[in-house]
Amino acid sequence: MNLTLMLNGQEKKFGKPFISGRIYREFLALKERGVDFNSPTPDDLDEIVQLLCESYHNQFTIDDFYNGLEVNVDSENNFFIKIAEFIMLAQGLRPVNPYEKEADIEEKEVTEPPTPSGAVPEL
Secondary structure (H helix, E strand, C coil), X not given: CCEEEEECCEXXXXXXXXXXXXXXXXXXXXXXCCCCCCCCCXXXXXXXXXXXXXXXXXXXXXXXXXXXXXXXXXXCCEHHHHHHHHHHHHCCCCCCCCCCCHHHHHHHCCCCCCCCCCCCCCC
């Protein structure tokens, strides 16, 4: 999940977030509390975005995130897509971005050669 925000009228790019064990734990607490990630309340959304900011080591604020993304479904930097990607990452899942080209996905995947059935890998 790469992130580009509009900050002070200029695009600012951020790399991938770091989902620490603490962020995962706080995400689990939100789930336990019954947060509906498909339709969060404004306060719940603030908590999700706060975790997202923390995963980027607070390089931007909650307000920067809200103001820096558009709610345009045709944009790769769509607010909803970035929230969904973060929620998937926070659960330990690989996010799927509909704007990511299939060739890009294939390049990123690393596969190990198959081992014959019953074979024990060498240590």
